[in-house]
Amino acid sequence: MAFENVDLFDAVANASLEKYGWQDRCEAKLIVLSENATYMVKNKETGEKEGVLRISRPGYHTLDELNSEMKWLRQINDYTPLLVANPIKGLDGKNIQEITGPDGNVYFCVICDFLPGEAPDENNEEQMVKQFRYLGETTAYLHRQTEIWNGTDKLDRMVWTYDTIIGEHAAWGDWRAFPEMTPEAENILSEVSRIIKRRLERYGTNENNFGLIHADLRLANLLIEGDQIKVIDFDDCGFGWHLHDLASALSFIEDKPIVPKLVNAWLAGYKKVLPFTDTDFEEIDTFIMMRRLQLTAWLASHQESGPVAELSVGWMDGTMELAERYLRLFG
Known part of the structure; x- marks a missing residue:
């Protein structure tokens, strides 16, 4: 609330x-x-x-x-x-x-501390692609740091799993509560959710794909000053899949045509610092779809918040397009 x-x-x-x-x-x-x-x-x-x-x-x-x-x-x-x-x-x-x-x-x-800098311009496609390359590199530095820091096991933070993202104990609420949800849409998205769960169980967790993550590392949480990248808003940081950081980078734009370019740019930046396996690549769509459902729950539980009304316009249409594509790929 x-x-x-x-x-x-x-x-x-x-x-x-x-x-x-x-x-x-x-x-x-x-x-x-x-x-x-x-x-x-x-x-x-x-x-x-x-x-x-x-x-x-x-x-x-x-x-x-x-x-x-x-x-x-x-x-x-x-x-x-x-x-x-x-x-x-x-x-x-x-x-x-x-x-x-x-x-x-x-x-x-x-x-x-106050950090000077400007948030990336999300309306400039050329800049977006360039900045997603920076974002991928930034994310990899964070993941690498948590891999080598032996203090992570002493941290008390949220654990982001299927259950806490879109499952029965979802921290941001139930995606089914979105105001424009119809029985037909709920049936389709429930099937999508089941597939996501099954694929995540197969993907599993290990020291290379799961650890301490930012969990909301989108462009709005970056500040650019010259060549210096600054990261803000660690409020949702916790333990989760590394791929959740890629999916969260695409928050609220998952259905935009530019997304494939942004993903490729992010991967190019990430791989400058850390490896990215074929197994990881196969689950990118799963994490993007899971993030979309998580945000659907967030919008549903924040109806009184100012930006939500604007973000909710056309949300279900975009979500269903993503869901249908996901079912074609993995259904």
Whole structure:
């Protein structure tokens, strides 16, 4: 459920600044209100952007899960050529501050470094292809880092499996709840879901295809500054198939004609850093289709969120086209 009470989160944001001793010189301005409340923290006098504040929805992550995310961010900055926003410690030396809101709930707040840069232009096809090559390379650096880091087994994060993505315990809800879902569409997509499950069971998990992943590594979560690639929004990071990072890169555009070019570009970038097997290649469509169903559930459970109305236009048509193609390939 997306947030609705802006005043409540403004109060939490202002209280969090006190934990850093910033209440006099900084102000927090809301950027987006969805799974989290995200604020830009600016210097009142100069207007300089000093950090980005994230207020987590109560119950979405535990304190241990958030601390695990912070540990990975520091590992990435220390051991890869990528740049991510490190957390800023509060006056108590902690990365995560606990604020009791006006409603009595406890909210976990994190302020990370502000990273300058521009999000890729998703309307420029030539640039999109070029940036997907960067994105593939970026993803491979993340996967390689988690393979060599022996601290991943100490992290407490979500495990993204068929069950938690689109199965009975799907974290983002039931795709069948999408408002435009018809009995016919549900029957077709249920068959697609069964095939996905069967293929994933055959694909299996091993140290080469499953590990710590970003899980939402789409262009909106990249910042480009010259040749420097910066990665943001690790809120969904957890343990899952590496291919889920490719599928999530195509979020909301899975049915667009440009997708094959983007996939090839992503693969070209990825293979500069890590190998990509024929077995992996055979399951690309499975992961793209699974991500589409996951996003269908997300749209269904966020109907009151601003961007959802626009994203939902034509969604079922595109989803059914993907489903029919998937059934032709694997049905």
